Every structure is written in structure tokens, then in C-alpha cells.
Amino acid sequence: MPKVTIDGHTIEVPDGTTILQAARMIMDKGEGNGENIAPPTMCYYSKLKTSGGYCRTCIVKVSKGSEKDPRPMPKPVASCRTNVMDGMEVQNITSPELLEARKGVVEFLLINHPLDCPICDQAGECHLQDLGYEHGLAKTRYDFKRRTFNLIDIGPYIKLHMTRCIMCFRCIKVADQITNHRYQGMLFRGDASEISTYIEKAIDNDFSGNVIDVCPVGALTDRTFRFKSRVWFTKPMDAHRNCTKCSGKVALWLKDNEVLRVTSRKDKWGEAEEWICNECRFEKKDIKDWVIEGPRHIDRHSVISANHYESLAQLKLDIGKQQKQLNGKS
Amino acid sequence: MSKEIKFNEETLALCHKMMKRYPEGKHKSAIIPILHIAQAEFGGWLSPEVMDYVASILKIQSIEVYEVASFYSMFNLQPVGKCVLDICRTSSCWVRGAEDVVKHLEKKLGIKAGETTKDGMFTIKMVECLGSCGTAPMLQCGASYHENLTLDKVDKLIEDYRTAGKQRSYTDLDYKNTL
């Protein structure tokens, strides 16, 4: 088993582990001295094969290649697509020039982004917001017209807001890997590239809604939740139902007793724990459809991770009692 | 579109022959050559219907064809004139007067780069280096390279194309034997 050292923290990992995974393992073990040494990711998704490598936010400096070949790597490498070698030494937050390079990547991702957070449903749980806040510059040096696209409805449930897209390819990989037919793809090239169906087509698949969950920004949003509420005014709850298509284990986003939105449950890295079906996601908006398990702790470093709702008085009620109350009301 | 979107038997047979040049199950490799043929056969551009037809030949999803067709600059996704004048604008051509060629053509044809003449005869399309730097300035129309251009040569070229009145395609060199 190879040993790798990232920002001074050494860990032994199974063969074939990437630098990024190793860094996350270090964090999972509670190390890191209170600092987050796991590189940020925008396109990598552990549950999607061949994802990652595109956005370049997770780049790291390999200052020692391996025990066998200690030469440093000449350029920063994408930690999500580079396997660790025994004796490898990696610098992430301990390399000022790497942080400067990453700042550049963040700037590139933002120059054509509309920064329309005030009207974007993703605001508050947007990975680009987190990235910009944690790794970016406070102001922009880009003074040209930004790229814009028309909005597209991909069927009754999904809104494609291409202007916000950062081209992470995740939604394409979801379509390729978990649905049986891909309708959307990457069209054109360079900075004219866009995710599109080309000719308007509805995505007709039980699992198509998962593209919303994997989208790191507000490019793919849930039409049934559109402009309903800011996410930080909603209360995420773990809930489940008997579903023939998926596990039925979801996160419900409630306002009062109204189910505003259903999503997959996301882990601490912001990734869906399990894919959920469209019926659960879009068609079960009645609280009676669900068995509520309890408040969901959002382990992300964005605004909703304040987890303010966990302390709200009414949520301190016994969950069973609350359920009964709600059921009785309707 | 007046013409039905379907290759004749000979062309279809050629497509199937080309698909066999690749290993079992890898016939998607033939997509670019087939799109070239389709563009030549169906009016010089690739409509969604044409691309869907190519997808059906290759037995792949339409989006895979859209993705490829929209990536490569030789494929036109909008209608174009019968003669598309691809004018190189990169360094070696620029220093030898490519801008003069463009200005001259724009004036002569009464259109701007990127536009098509009203009679549907010519489209001016700016392209990047075509590997004709030693014979700059140059333009490509169909399969032909026109090199060491002067304004007189350009005039003659336009007259010749106009007189012939034919659609020019990259595949003009009898692709039935090529590809």
C-alpha cells in the first residue's frame, strides 16, 4: 500500500487511490489541523466514472514524485485524476504558487459567469459560490460582455440555464451512466461550448432528475422548486418511502409543512449518496408521502451549513409527534 | 427541403463499407467521413434531419452526431452558399495580404465575412491556418486550394465559379473512390 504525504500529513492508502481521495481520507480521519487540505472540486464526482480533470480547481503541486523516482512533477496535476505513488509528496494549501494558480482557475470559471446569485435557486448551496468565496479574488478584472444563452426547458421538470454552466460534464456522465438514453450533450467548442439538446427534446427517463443534484452550479435546476424559496429558508429532513424504482431515501426540503423540494441525500463532499428516481423527486410533494426520519445535517461549508434549523424550537419536538401533527393538519 | 433525406444505394453501400474499416463495434469512427458525404449530398450543410439520418446509419443516438458535427469547423450547421470561400486569416496569410483579399471580396460580393450573397452563390467564411503559408494569401473553395492570391486572381475565380454555378464541396474529388 502506497504512502503519500499531503501538506505534511502522511497516510497509507490502497493502490489506485487518487491524490484527491487520499486528501479526503486524511480529512475523514479528522486530521488536517483544523484546515481543509482536501482540494476543492467542481467537476470530479466519485460516483461517476471518468469524471474530473476538466475544471482544474483541484490542481496540486507534486514536489516529490515517488520513492523510486523522487523528481517533482513539472506542472501542477489534477489531484482527482492522478494516482498516488509510494513516497509521493504533495503540496496543496502549503504551496503559495499553487494557491495563486488556483486563484487563476477560479477567476477563469467566473469571468463568464453571470453572478446572478440573487435570482438563482442554487444560491446558498452552490459550489461555485463556495469556491469563489474561499479561493477567489474579491473583484473581477474582466470588463467585457459576458457570454449568455437562452434558457431551455428540458421537459416539464428540468430548467437548463446554460449561462451559469461551468462545463463540468457531470450531467452528461449521469445521462451516459445511469440513464439509458442521452438527450443532452456538449455542443460546439471552446468558449462557445454549451450543454444542449440541440433541438428541443424532453429528457424521458426515470433517473434524469439526478442531473440537477450533480450540477455544481445553478445551470440545471428543479422546475418544481423554481423561485419557491431560498434554500436557507427551508428545512432539510431525511425521509423515505417505499419506492419500486429507487431506494426511496431522500432529503426533503420543507417550509412549514410543505414539501418544496426533494433531492438526494448529499454527503460531506456535496455528492449524492444514492441516485433517486423522478417519481420521488418531482411527484411526491405531499408530506404524507414520506416517513420523516429527522433533520438532515448539511455538512458543507456554505451558508446552509449553519444548520440553524436544528436548533429551532419547533424542531426539537419529538419527530413522531411532529409527523402526527402534520398528518392531522392536512 | 425538396430532396428526401436518404442516400442512394451506392452511397449507402459506401457508408457501410467504410464502417467496416474499423474493428467490430467501433464503426462510430466513420462518423466524420459520413458527415462529409452528407454535407455534400444535402445542400452543403447539416440540418438536424440530416444529422438524425446519419445517426440512424451509424445506429447511434442523435446527440452523438450533433456533438461531433458542431465541434468541427468544416461542418456547416446553417445553410450556406453554393461556393463557400474559406479565407485564411492567420499570421502567414495576414502578413502577405489576407485582409486585402477579404476586403476586396466583401466589396465585390456586397456581403460581410460570415454572410451569404442573396443569390445563394457565395459565402465568405474566415478560417484559421490551412497549411498554405508558403503560398499566402490563399482561400479554399470545396476541395481546391487557391494560392498566391492577387486581387485579379480573386476576380477571375469569382467569375469562374459564378459561370459554373455549381455547389462546391470538400469531397468534390470523387469521394466514391476515396474515404
Add this chain to the structure above:
Amino acid sequence: MGRKLLIHNDKVPNIHTLEVYRQNGGYASVEKALKTMTPEAVVEEVKKSGLRGRGGAGFPTGMKWSFLAKPPGVERYLVCNADESEPGTFKDRYLMEKIPHALIEGMITSSYALGAKTSYIYIRGEYFYVARILETAIEEAYAAGLLGKNILGTDFSHDCYVQVGAGAYICGEETALLESLEGKRGNPRIKPPFPAIAGLYGCPTVVNNVETIAAVCPIINMGGDEYAKIGIGRSTGTKLISASGHINKPGTYEIELGIPVEEFIYSDEYCGGIINGRKLKAVVAGGSSVPVLPAELILKTDKGEPRLMTYESLSEGGFISGTMLGSGGFIVYDETTSIVKNLYTFARFYHHESCGQCSPCREGTGWMEKILHRIIEGHGKPSDIDLLWDIQRKIEGNTICPLGDAAAWPVASAIRHFRKEFEAYINHPEKIKDAMPII
């Protein structure tokens, strides 16, 4: 006169036909390799020759070949990179158009060395007429038993196909080329794995430039050691140079590596000097991607030594005062040329050709083009020069494939060596004169 090994017969009438090509010694390397040598021995000769990739990167070919994985029962492929799209480069087109059999011969000999049963020549779509010339040559070779089953009565069988592209510079990057050949968008792959392990259709693959493959023929004929005697140091053999710009005799020249740059520009054997007796201003020595050098630095290194046409001499001084041999796309600019406007044509090129896959290149190339456009239109800001410098620095080294570097280096070198010209554009827009008329 230097020695010529690749295009020495280019003026022979009908050299494009198999008959004339063979009368002039063609296919000798196939005869020699298939009948008297083992594949390993062929690889060994290429290693000894010191041949380096002629597409631009200059990686030792023999070493690249020896990396090819050979798992039993798995196909291996040779793919010829004939996507020649680096601005300023047209030597492969010349070779394929004039002497197509030189490439086909190299494909057979190289495939024998690599154990490839199938090879593809991926040629840029715009060269459609050249593809047709190659197809005809391949048909002739099949008819003569040089391709197909049991070539020249040996156990070696081989099929060679021509595949056309459709307009994308990025497909000159070897993994983008493989993607395109597989019928996909030309997006470069993330490496590792390298093509030598998992290339075309996931099989071990060698991708070589046209000129590299053609050079295998003389190497086998004369022996690797003999080939290595030509040239200087690690720059062995001959190289095709595409000469363009403000010179009296633009065209494709075969040089022995090691001749002085000054001789190449001014001798009548090659470029024949600057047009209309004007002064030399700058040179892009190896295709648009390499750093542009002002006259004094292209003719002499910063140590005052004559600059030679070799990989090493051209890169002497690193990026501070040197450049690269690259693809051999040699563009000469005279004193009337605006470096800023020329850089704009390059920046526009890279913006147009970026595949869009990774963020620094997708966003950065467009940004640089916009700033340069503003400058040449007379609306530049004093801060634009430093901004351009910072953007190129943040693209370089941070992208999936070398296109990012290729977009960054011209900007960096133009600012490094011609900063005053940028300042003049920004401070005195009324004086901008950058039209380049037909000569």
C-alpha cells in the same frame, strides 16, 4: 548543398506513382526490414538514429516506440498524425502531395517494427485532395503486394487506411486525434494512461508525425548510426522546414540539422533573404506556438554565438532569450510588421481552436483575444499589458493538453521582447498602422 533524405526526389516527374517511386529506390526499407530484420532490430536502428518526433515536441521516436505495451492477444496500432495545423507549417502536406509513397513506405516499415496489423493516417479535413493522393498510393501498394496479406511473401500482413478530419487544430494533439478517429469530439484525453498503454480503442498505440514516419525509411536503408552522423549533438538527421512570411523564397526546405539560422534566412539555397531588401524584425521559428524572437536573438544567442537550426541551439537561453524548433514552421517578419497585430492573429487562432474542455484554456484564450483586439483597435488600457501577462501565466501549465501552453507562449514572448510596441499602441492609438498589403 546539404544532404536530403526525404524530398530529394520531389522534382522527379511522376514520383507520386508507385512505378517511378520504386525506380528511384522506393520501398527498399520495406524489403530490408521485412526480409532481413526482426521488428526489434528495426526499433533498435530507430533508437540509434536519434530521430526525434518531427511534429513539434521532439520526443525521441525510438524511446516512444519502446514504451509500446505488448500484451498478448491485444491489437496494437500505428496512427500517423497528418493533421498538420500549426500555423506556419505545411511541410507534411508537401511531402504527402509530392511523394505519397514515402509516407506509405514508412507506415509499413514502422508497423512491422511495432507489430501493428492496422494503421490509420489521420489527415486534416481541409487536405481532402491530399487524402485522395494518399488513397491512390495505398491502392497501388495493395495491388503490388506491399499492403494486405503476406507482404512481399513474408508472414507480415498489414492494412492501412486514410481517415479525414473536419477542421480542428486540437486534433493534432495525439489523444484528441485518437478521440476524433474514434468518431468523437476532438477533446484531448486526461493522461495517464498514455496511448502507448491505452490508445486507439483502448489498445496500445503509437502516434507519430508524417515526417517522423517517412524518416524511418532512410534510417533503415542507411542504418541508424549513419543517420545519426548527420546533424549536431542530439539533433540528428534532416528536418523539413516550412518557410513563410516576408522572404523571397517561401516553401518547404529539407535541411541538415545544424545549419546557422542566418544561412537559412539569407542563403539563396533556402529563404533567399527578406523581401524587397527590407530588414528582418522577428522570427517565429517553429510554428505559432513557440516564442517569437527579435532579429538579434534569432540570429545570435544572448551569449553572442550564432544560432543554429537545432533543437538545442534554438532553445538556448530558455524562454528568456530562446525559442524552440517545434514543428519547423518558420515564419519571418520584416520591419513593417506589427508584432501586436500579429499576436492578435495568433490569439484569435487559439481562441478559435480551444476545445473548451478545461477552464483555463476555454476562458483564458478568449479573454486574451478580447484584450488584444481592444489594443489594436486603439482602445487599450495601460494596465492591459500586465493583465495579458498575468492571464498567460495562469493558463500555462494548468491545462489538460499543451494547447494552453501554446496559447500562452506567443503572448509571453511578444510582451517580453516587444513591450514598447504594446505601449505605443496604447499610448498613441492615432499612430497605429498595421495593415499588411498583398506583396
